[in-house]
Amino acid sequence: MAFTAADVKNLREATGVGMMDCKKALEASDGDLNRAIEWLREKGLAAAQKKAGRVAAEGMAYAAVINNIGVLVEVNAESDFVAKNDLFVDYVMGVAAVVADKAPADLDALYACQYPGSDKTVLDMQNDKVLVIGENIKVRRFVRYDTGLSVPYVHMGGRIAVLVNLDVDPAFGDNAEVIELGKDLAMQVAALNPTFMDKCEVSEDFVKEEMKVRLAQAKEDPKNAGKPDAIIEKIVMGGLSKYYKDICLLQQPFVKEDKVSVEQHIADIAKKLGTQIKISRYARFEKGEGIDKKTCDLASEVAKLVE
Numbered sequence: 001m002a003f004t005a006a007d008v009k010n011l012r013e014a015t016g017v018g019m020m021d022c023k024k025a026l027e028a029s030d031g032d033l034n035r036a037i038e039w040l041r042e043k044g045l046a047a048a049q050k051k052a053g054r055v056a057a058e059g060m061a062y063a064a065v066i067n068n069i070g071v072l073v074e075v076n077a078e079s080d081f082v083a084k085n086d087l088f089v090d091y092v093m094g095v096a097a098v099v100a101d102k103a104p105a106d107l108d109a110l111y112a113c114q115y116p117g118s119d120k121t122v123l124d125m126q127n128d129k130v131l132v133i134g135e136n137i138k139v140r141r142f143v144r145y146d147t148g149l150s151v152p153y154v155h156m157g158g159r160i161a162v163l164v165n166l167d168v169d170p171a172f173g174d175n176a177e178v179i180e181l182g183k184d185l186a187m188q189v190a191a192l193n194p195t196f197m198d199k200c201e202v203s204e205d206f207v208k209e210e211m212k213v214r215l216a217q218a219k220e221d222p223k224n225a226g227k228p229d230a231i232i233e234k235i236v237m238g239g240l241s242k243y244y245k246d247i248c249l250l251q252q253p254f255v256k257e258d259k260v261s262v263e264q265h266i267a268d269i270a271k272k273l274g275t276q277i278k279i280s281r282y283a284r285f286e287k288g289e290g291i292d293k294k295t296c297d298l299a300s301e302v303a304k305l306v307e
Contacts, residue, residue, distance in 0.1 A: 003031035011036055018124025054136040057288035059083050061161035062092050063152030063186075066100035070150025072143040072163040073099060074285045078135040083158065083287075088137070091129050092158075098122055099142050107139060143283040149173050151182025155190045160286045162186040167278040178277065181269050184256060185249075189284050194249035197279060198263075202248065210240060249279070 003026045011022040011033060017040055029035035059076035060083050075092045077083050097116050104110035111123035118125060122139070130137050149166045164186045172178045196202055214236045218224050224232055244251045250263040257265065270277040 003027075007031060007033065011040075018121055018127050020120055020124050021127075054078055056136045056138055057291040057293045059137075059140075059287050060089065060092050060158035061154070061285040061287045062096055062158055063154055063161040063163045063285075064093075064096050064100075065150050065152055066097055069100040070143075070145035070152065070163050070165060071096045071100045072152070072161055072283050072285055074140045074142070074161075074287060075137065076140050076288065076291070077133070077137050082133055082135050082137075085133060087129060087133060091125065091137070094125070095122060095139055095142075099144050103144060103146070104142075107141075110139060110142065141285065143285075145281065148280050149178065149182065151179060151186055153183055153186030153190060155187075158287060160190045160284065162189045162282065162284045164189065164282045165280045167276075167280045169275050172273060172275055172277075175273065177269060177273060181266065181277070184254075185262065185266075185279065185282070188252065188255045188262065189249065189282055191255060192246075192249075192252060193284060193286075194252060195247040197248065197282065198250045199244045199248045202244070207240070210243070211236060214239060249282070 007026055008019060008022045011017070011026060012019060017025075021040065022036070025036035025039045026033075028039050056076035056078050058078060058080045059074065061072070061074045063070075063072045065071070073092065073096050075088075075095060077088060082088055094116050095110070098104070098110060098113045101116075102110075102113045104113055111121060111126070113122050114120070115122050115125040120128070126137055126139070143163060145163065145165045147165075149168050149172075151164045151166065153162045153164075155161070164182050166178070166182055168178055215232065218232050218236050224235070245253065245261075250261065250266075252262050254260050254262050254265040260268070266277055266279070
């Protein structure tokens with residue numbers, strides 16, 4: 001019995017198995033969907049679908065420059081142990097290479113790309129890794145910079161990864177001081193996690209909300225008892241100005257010399273080299289951030305197994 005591309009798609013959605021394996025299953029089953037699912041189960045491939053619903057909040061954040069393309073990816077797994085597995089690390093690096101080479105528009109497009117050195121897609125390869133490693137694995141997000149000078153930084157084996165993109169004359173693209181500046185800035189972003197790049201990017205709504213909270217706190221502070229509202233507002237405004245040094249990268253004290261701001265340090269390096277340097281953009285991924293991790297009661301889990 002013949003089958004269509006829609007049949008392949010339906011089988012993939014039903015099992016979570018990659019396109020190529022779904023096609024093989026339908027070929028082996030004369031296009032019969034139920035027999036194809038059974039064929040995949042017999043081969044152990046459909047087991048990947050069972051793991052797909054399990055929370056993957058560990059894994060690895062990875063940054064690299066590949067053929068002058070800056071890439072930042074986060075790939076999640078269920079345990080920190082697996083995140084150190086060579087098979088998992090190789091997959092992460094392969095995903096980064098695909099992002100650099102194919103410039104996928106989103107995760108669906110990335111998963112449909114061919115995996116390096118293989119006839120399989122990224123999703124097919126991911127499902128293979130799930131079966132071999134025994135844990136749910138998924139690509140969560142990625143960033144790709146194809147202009148400017150990108151400088152990567154990976155902290156603590158992939159707990160945090162940062163990609164900083166500099167706007168600088170191409171003649172200084174391999175300058176040691178410029179590269180060092182990029183690495184220092186990436187380390188700064190990793191350590192201090194600024195919310196904004198520059199204070200001019202801070203929205204009026206953000207300022208109003210922060211002012212509202214700080215005013216309420218100031219009025220509750222016994223030290224301000226009896227002070228006129230106008231004075232309290234001035235105190236709060238002064239504190240808000242200092243707050244920019246915490247949340248805005250360019251206004252933060254430079255990590256290696258906190259007597260100057262990041263903005264001033266960049267200007268000093270640029271002046272020394274006789275060029276202009278500007279941070280165009282940056283991205284910071286911390287593995288598992290924002291993912292609700294499942295807590296496990298070992299006693300209850302064991303009890304379920306013996307019921």
